Amino acid sequence: MKKLMLGNEAFARGLYEAGCRVVSSYPGTPSTEITEEAAKYDEMYAEWAPNEKVAMETALGASIAGARSFCGMKHVGLNVAADPLYTASYTGVNGGLVIAVADDQGMHSSQNEQDSRHHAIASKVPMLEPSDSAEVKEFVKTAFDISEDFDTPVIVRMSTRVAHSQSIVDLEDRANDVLKEYVKNPQKYVMMPAYARGKHVFVEERTNKLVEYAESSSLNRTEISETAEFGVITNGAAYQFAKEALGDKASYLKLGMVNPMPVELIRNFAAKYEKIYIIEELDGIIEQHCRNIGVTNVQGKEIFGCIGEIQQSVIAEKLLGEKKEFVALEDNIPVRPPVMCAGCPHRGMYYALKKLGITVSGDIGCYTLGACAPLDALDTTICMGASISGLHGFNKARGAEAEHKSVAVIGDSTFMHSGITGLVNIAYNASNSTVIILDNSITGMTGHQQNPTTGKNLKGDPAAAVNLEELCRAVGIKRVVVVDPYNLAECEAALKEELAADEPSVIISRRPCALLKYVKHNAPLKVNSDKCVGCKMCMKLGCPAISMRDGKAVIDHTQCVGCGICQELCKIGAIG
Amino acid sequence: METKSIMIVGVGGQGSLLASRLLGNVLLAQGYDVKVSEVHGMSQRGGSVVTYVKYGDKVYSPVIEKGEADAVISFELLEAARCLPFLKKGGHLITSTQQIDPMPVITGAAQYPENLTEKLAAAGAQLVAVDALSLAEQAGTSKAANVVLMGVLASKLDFPEELWQNALEQCVPAKFLELNKKAFELGKNA
Numbered sequence: 159m160k161k162l163m164l165g166n167e168a169f170a171r172g173l174y175e176a177g178c179r180v181v182s183s184y185p186g187t188p189s190t191e192i193t194e195e196a197a198k199y200d201e202m203y204a205e206w207a208p209n210e211k212v213a214m215e216t217a218l219g220a221s222i223a224g225a226r227s228f229c230g231m232k233h234v235g236l237n238v239a240a241d242p243l244y245t246a247s248y249t250g251v252n253g254g255l256v257i258a259v260a261d262d263q264g265m266h267s268s269q270n271e272q273d274s275r276h277h278a279i280a281s282k283v284p285m286l287e288p289s290d291s292a293e294v295k296e297f298v299k300t301a302f303d304i305s306e307d308f309d310t311p312v313i314v315r316m317s318t319r320v321a322h323s324q325s326i327v328d329l330e331d332r333a334n335d336v337l338k339e340y341v342k343n344p345q346k347y348v349m350m351p352a353y354a355r356g357k358h359v360f361v362e363e364r365t366n367k368l369v370e371y372a373e374s375s376s377l378n379r380t381e382i383s384e385t386a387e388f389g390v391i392t393n394g395a396a397y398q399f400a401k402e403a404l405g406d407k408a409s410y411l412k413l414g415m416v417n418p419m420p421v422e423l424i425r426n427f428a429a430k431y432e433k434i435y436i437i438e439e440l441d442g443i444i445e446q447h448c449r450n451i452g453v454t455n456v457q458g459k460e461i462f463g464c465i466g467e468i469q470q471s472v473i474a475e476k477l478l479g480e481k482k483e484f485v486a487l488e489d490n491i492p493v494r495p496p497v498m499c500a501g502c503p504h505r506g507m508y509y510a511l512k513k514l515g516i517t518v519s520g521d522i523g524c525y526t527l528g529a530c531a532p533l534d535a536l537d538t539t540i541c542m543g544a545s546i547s548g549l550h551g552f553n554k555a556r557g558a559e560a561e562h563k564s565v566a567v568i569g570d571s572t573f574m575h576s577g578i579t580g581l582v583n584i585a586y587n588a589s590n591s592t593v594i595i596l597d598n599s600i601t602g603m604t605g606h607q608q609n610p611t612t613g614k615n616l617k618g619d620p621a622a623a624v625n626l627e628e629l630c631r632a633v634g635i636k637r638v639v640v641v642d643p644y645n646l647a648e649c650e651a652a653l654k655e656e657l658a659a660d661e662p663s664v665i666i667s668r669r670p671c672a673l674l675k676y677v678k679h680n681a682p683l684k685v686n687s688d689k690c691v692g693c694k695m696c697m698k699l700g701c702p703a704i705s706m707r708d709g710k711a712v713i714d715h716t717q718c719v720g721c722g723i724c725q726e727l728c729k730i731g732a733i734g
Numbered sequence: 735m736e737t738k739s740i741m742i743v744g745v746g747g748q749g750s751l752l753a754s755r756l757l758g759n760v761l762l763a764q765g766y767d768v769k770v771s772e773v774h775g776m777s778q779r780g781g782s783v784v785t786y787v788k789y790g791d792k793v794y795s796p797v798i799e800k801g802e803a804d805a806v807i808s809f810e811l812l813e814a815a816r817c818l819p820f821l822k823k824g825g826h827l828i829t830s831t832q833q834i835d836p837m838p839v840i841t842g843a844a845q846y847p848e849n850l851t852e853k854l855a856a857a858g859a860q861l862v863a864v865d866a867l868s869l870a871e872q873a874g875t876s877k878a879a880n881v882v883l884m885g886v887l888a889s890k891l892d893f894p895e896e897l898w899q900n901a902l903e904q905c906v907p908a909k910f911l912e913l914n915k916k917a918f919e920l921g922k923n924a
Contacts, residue, residue: 162762162770266773290769290796323796324758324770402795471799482801484819485857491816492844494836496746496781527779532841603779697840702780705835706842714834716867716876 163327165320168291169230169258170195171327172298177334178202178228179253180220182213184575185604186232187267188321189260193230194607197616201332206607206616209542209575210235214242214257218311221255222347224338226302230258233274234541238576243311244281245349248357250309250364253338254302257283260316263395263439264467267318267603269522269539271465273440278313278417282361284368285313285417286377287394291325297414300377302334308364308371315416317439319395319467369418377414378423382430383407388477389431391424391448391456393438396468400437403473408435419447428453435461435477439468498527500703501672501679501719504596506643507567508535509699509723510650516565516657519552521545521577523569524602524671532700536567543568543576546593550580553589561590562657565665568593571601571609574624578633584662585634592656592663593635595626596643598671606674630664637663644669646726672719680720685711689732696724696733735766737790739798740887743817744809745834746780749880752905753807754785756884759901760893761789771796780837782813805890806859807883809866810834811850818857827859828886830866830879862886862924869920878917881906885921 163171169192173181181204183193197204207213210231217229231239236259246255259277262268278285286301288294294316301312345353372378383406391411392400400410411427413419428434428448436445436458445458461476462468474480498505508528511518512535520526520536521544528535538548545566553561568577573595584591601607608614613623630638637659641652649667656663670677682703692709703717704724713724713733725733740757742750751772758770766789773783786798800819805826808814814829821827831851838844847853855861864886870878881902888898898918906914 160762162758162768164772319771319796322772324755324768324772325793325796326762326768398795399797402797467797469799470795470797482799483823484801484821485823486819487815487847487850487853487857489815489847489850489853490844491812491847492836492838494745494780494782494812494816495838496779497837499747499779524779530837531843532837694842697842700837700840702834702837702840705840 159329160326161329162324163291164191164322164324165291165294165316166191166322167195168294168327169298169314169316170199171329172295173228174199174202175295175330175332176299176302177226177332177336178302179225179335179337180217180227181205181229182207182216183230184208184210184213184235185601185607186235186260187604188262188318189230189232189258189316190604190607192258193616196228201335204616206609208610210239211241214239214246217255218242218246221251221253222340223252224340225253226334227253228256228258232268233259233261233272234268234270235259236274236277238542240277243277243283246311247281247283247361248349248354249347251305251311252340254305255311256298256301256305257311257313258316259313260318260321261440262318264318269541271440273443274315275416275441275443282365283311283313283417284308284415285315286414287315287416288320288414289394289397289412290320290323291327293414294320295327297377308368310364315394317395365418369421372415372418372420373423375415378420379412379414380427381410381412383409386431388433388435389427391427391434391436391444393444396437396439399468399470400473403470404477407478413444416443419444421451424448425451425453428455433457437462437468437473440464495530496527497530497700497702498524499672500701500717501721503598503643503667503669503672504528505533505699505701506646506723507594507596507649507667508533510646510653511535511565513650514653516563516653517560519545519549519564519566521566521568521572523572525567525569525596532698542572543580546577546580547583549591549593550584550587550589553591558590565592565594567596569602570595570597570599570611570626574610578629581630581635581664582633590660590662592665594665594667597626597666597668600671600674602671606671626666635662635664637661638666639663640666640668642669643667644721644723646723672721680722682715682718683713683720683722683725683733685713686732686734689730691730695727695729699724699727735790737788737793739803740787741798741803741806741817741820742785742787743806743813744783745813746783748783748809749877750783750785750809753880753884754787755905756881756901757787757887759904760897761787763897763900764893766790767793769793769796782816784817805887807887809879809883812836812846814854815847815850818854818859821859823858825859826862826890827854828862828883828890829854830883831863832867832879864921864924866921869924870917873917873920874913878914881914881917882921882924885918886924888918889922
């Protein structure tokens with residue numbers, strides 16, 4: 159049966175067909191749907207872990223126990239999971255272990271544009287990279303075979319275009335659903351120095367064998383065109399862009415295995431043409447490999463650079479001198495950046511923070527969007543959890559002067575991911591810091607995933623729920639208050655009181671995301687245009703449902719959920 | 735057949751995912767190689783959303799770049815103007831006349847350009863501008879504007895009606911099916 163599937167959906171199908179039994183992941187665009195889709199197959203156990211490190215350790219534990227296992231994450235998630243990855247490379251596996259890492263070329267939804275191939279190289283773990291949904295499914299199954307044949311975790315590298323493009327996939331049956339025997343083997347699984355030294359030798363020998371495999375594996379494919387004037391070495395999504403732009407005007411060496419890379423295969427291909435172009439996104443890793451093995455008739459990064467996605471138009475222009483024609487209006491088209499939704503519960507707290515002129519240490523989630531005008535709410539955003547630990551450092555550096563006018567903001571899911579350790583540090587090392595947990599009762603930005611605070615698991619079944627108030631008190635924070643961010647006065651009062659206090663505090667700003675299905679919306683609000691004086695107070699909220707028409711505020715009834723914050727701000731009572 | 739390219743553009747939350755999935759299903763049923771490229775995550779939150787649909791004998795890149803689209807379907811007027819450069823010369827531009835102010839307009843940092851429908855028509859596109867929001871509300875909910883526009887597109891593409899109906903049945907939850915079928919019909923006759 160043929161089906162149109164997202165790359166991520168095809169990944170989940172590959173897990174199913176490969177007989178994978180245990181799935182543990184943390185959501186992150188563009189990787190999230192792999193695990194959501196995997197959860198739809200009853201044959202696989204699937205869960206959201208609190209973070210990527212826990213997810214990878216869970217998957218490794220399941221692998222050691224004898225099950226084919228999987229964990230998935232975005233590129234920056236692999237930094238969090240790097241610790242287990244680098245040592246899992248030494249232990250190897252029992253049941254096959256496959257890791258998805260989804261890079262975000264172009265930073266559609268990320269804070270950096272790191273190239274995850276570096277992690278594969280540094281951890282000495284093989285990495286495969288498919289270029290469309292059909293390949294995704296095929297490569298996932300091959301990855302499990304490689305994992306078990308070579309006794310190694312295998313990373314399958316996705317990218318936004320592969321993860322979030324649908325293409326045609328042939329569905330096959332599930333196979334190999336076996337739980338291997340578990341045998342105690344400390345030399346393999348206890349990585350203390352005496353045993354780890356032996357395993358490092360094993361890892362180096364394994365890499366040599368994998369290079370041999372790469373020379374002849376069908377993962378690496380040569381496509382020779384009789385009419386080609388030059389050769390192209392490429393991988394992943396870039397292969398599709400190159401084929402689109404160059405068609406049969408080039409011959410291709412498509413590397414489906416991007417670590418380790420073959421040597422003779424590349425030398426032989428490169429010897430066929432005077433010019434070889436390396437078309438790879440982000441860093442010049444294939445290009446450097448070519449130079450390392452003495453293949454010098456290559457050009458890549460000097461033409462295409464290492465920033466963002468490679469465009470097919472740029473390939474066509476640079477290599478063929480072809481350009482497409484198009485028309486554009488003369489008008490200046492205003493940009494439309496993403497914004498916090500109408501009714502977003504973060505908005506009220508952000509308005510109060512801006513009004514009081516507070517320095518805000520931000521974090522990763524929907525609430526990062528509050529950094530834009532008109533709320534201009536954030537001073538920093540670095541990585542998951544950095545709001546809290548960063549605030550502690552900021553306050554240690556600047557002392558009481560900063561402590562009384564700075565806060566950290568962090569979402570419920572991000573707090574569970576890696577905020578809690580920062581809060582422990584605040585309590586333990588006594589900075590008078592104020593932390594705001596923006597608890598919207600869901601992992602919002604990645605599209606509504608459950609987390610340890612929501613009381614539901616990945617499958618939507620009831621689960622233990624972390625009590626944030628009790629947790630904060632347990633780590634040593636005595637001042638814990640809960641506010642409703644739809645109530646501006648309450649937010650402002652809590653901020654003033656907790657910032658004035660001479661000990662650390664946590665303010666839990668609690669209201670479920672307005673997009674959650676169970677959240678009941680109020681009737682849309684309307685502006686009484688006779689009363690409205692056009693003072694634009696309501697515009698300070700940056701609510702996408704409110705705009706000005708002919709000097710008066712108007713509310714878009716298709717967007718407004720009746721949260722009432724603008725009503726609270728309107729001094730003349732024109733909104734009702 | 736040479737690859738054809740259709741862009742579906744709008745504002746995050748307007749339902750472009752459903753529209754592209756409908757179209758993708760129709761194309762798959764027609765026996766084409768199909769690629770549909772979506773945008774998830776941060777870009778969805780009220781920002782510009784672009785979906786690419788490509789079909790033919792063999793599709794490589796899932797991405798559509800400037801000067802490559804045979805048709806652009808836009809859920810919002812400013813987004814239609816933004817994506818005009820993606821249209822091939824003489825391509826179809828189907829747009830809803832709905833206007834949603836982007837944040838720079840809301841904050842007063844920029845102006846929403848005036849008379850966009852007229853300017854788009856003058857730019858040489860084969861323009862169809864419909865009040866998809868009103869038609870959707872006529873069908874029962876403003877949320878079905880996406881399906882109204884798919885109805886307009888269906889009237890320009892020569893695919894069997896049955897395929898569209900099957901795609902609707904596959905992609906739309908049963909309780910909203912009748913409503914969406916009505917929206918589709920209203921779009922087709924618009």
